[in-house]
Amino acid sequence: MIEVRAPATSANLGSGFDVFGVALDKPADIVRLTKAERTSISVNGAGAEYIPEDPKKNTAGEVLRSLGVTARVEMDKGVRPSSGLGSSAASAAGVAVAANELYDLGLSDDELIHAAAQGEKVVSGEAHKDNVAPCIAGGFTVSDERTTAFDADFHVVVALPDIVISTRDARGALPSSVSIQQRSETVANASHVVAGVLKDDVEMVGAGMYDDVVEEARAPLIEGYDEARDAALDAGATGVTISGAGPALLAVCEREDKPDVAEAFVEGFWNAGVESRAFQARVGDGCQVVKRGR
Numbered sequence: 060m061i062e063v064r065a066p067a068t069s070a071n072l073g074s075g076f077d078v079f080g081v082a083l084d085k086p087a088d089i090v091r092l093t094k095a096e097r098t099s100i101s102v103n104g105a106g107a108e109y110i111p112e113d114p115k116k117n118t119a120g121e122v123l124r125s126l127g128v129t130a131r132v133e134m135d136k137g138v139r140p141s142s143g144l145g146s147s148a149a150s151a152a153g154v155a156v157a158a159n160e161l162y163d164l165g166l167s168d169d170e171l172i173h174a175a176a177q178g179e180k181v182v183s184g185e186a187h188k189d190n191v192a193p194c195i196a197g198g199f200t201v202s203d204e205r206t207t208a209f210d211a212d213f214h215v216v217v218a219l220p221d222i223v224i225s226t227r228d229a230r231g232a233l234p235s236s237v238s239i240q241q242r243s244e245t246v247a248n249a250s251h252v253v254a255g256v257l258k259d260d261v262e263m264v265g266a267g268m269y270d271d272v273v274e275e276a277r278a279p280l281i282e283g284y285d286e287a288r289d290a291a292l293d294a295g296a297t298g299v300t301i302s303g304a305g306p307a308l309l310a311v312c313e314r315e316d317k318p319d320v321a322e323a324f325v326e327g328f329w330n331a332g333v334e335s336r337a338f339q340a341r342v343g344d345g346c347q348v349v350k351r352g353r
């Protein structure tokens with residue numbers, strides 16, 4: 060038996076749509092794998108009632124299939140599904156890491172990320188890696204065919220409004236083309252996110268997250284987006300963006316501003332008539348084996 064802690068992640072960081080991601084120090088899923096002749100999945104915890112246990116419909120089942128192994132999978136969900144915090148990816152990544160250990164597969168991080176991304180296909184129809192990569196490698200990641208992981212240590216606040224958005228629907232809201240000017244602005248902003256991570260400069264990371272393509276298309280799906288974003292920026296956030304496909308919002312800020320930013324987020328949503336909760340976090344590690352047994 061192998062038990063793995065798989066952290067929540069925040070994909071995109073605004074300008075890095077489908078490419079950037081960060082691992083968060085909380086919340087996390089716990090995934091337990093035991094060798095078995097056929098794959099079975101049981102799900103408990105946050106939003107378990109919305110998560111299929113059929114291996115063909117659960118990201119975990121698809122990952123095991125792509126690795127060519129079978130196992131009994133028990134998951135305790137700490138990351139609520141359809142919130143924008145990489146819930147489906149946490150299971151996919153956790154199972155990939157656990158199966159690698161359980162069956163001694165000897166796979167590299169890049170190979171595990173590729174396998175975990177096959178699980179994401181079950182949910183959104185595409186094998187994007189921007190959640191599974193930081194979930195496995197930790198820190199800040201840049202992914203296309205391969206993944207580059209950077210140590211990153213900055214503080215964030217996450218707001219979770221009482222709204223449900225599926226990744227599939229949020230992708231359906233996107234424009235099919237962008238102007239050449241939007242393209243160069245996005246390249247500049249995304250470059251500043253990477254430079255900010257490398258220089259440990261939260262002002263630069265926050266400013267670089269600005270995005271007027273994906274963010275503008277998705278903001279109308281999140282009631283209270285403008286109010287919550289403006290309130291968090293006024294309270295000291297250096298940048299605010301939709302986390303993954305939403306509805307969670309992610310603010311980057313200095314450590315000492317976290318309580319004010321969290322309060323401002325909740326008040327901003329409240330002023331728009333939307334209930335929410337906010338929590339303080341920081342960029343953290345990827346999947347960790349927490350227990351080994353028989």
Ligand SMILES: Nc1ncnc2c1ncn2[C@@H]1O[C@H](COP(=O)(O)OP(=O)(O)OP(=O)(O)O)[C@@H](O)[C@H]1O
Pocket residue numbers: 068070109110111116117118119139140141142143144145146147148150151182183190224225226227302303304305
């Ligand atoms: N193991 C799993 N954990 C969570 N959701 C799963 C899992 N397997 C399948 N799903 C389905 O995936 C959907 C949630 O995934 P979705 O990508 O929409 O949200 P998310 O992973 O929380 O957010 P994001 O990718 O935007 O960060 C739900 O419909 C859920 O039933």
Ligand SMILES: N[C@@H](CCO)C(=O)O
Pocket residue numbers: 070071076077078183187189190226229230303304
């Ligand atoms: N990059 C993805 C993340 C959600 O899984 C999106 O924004 O659609």
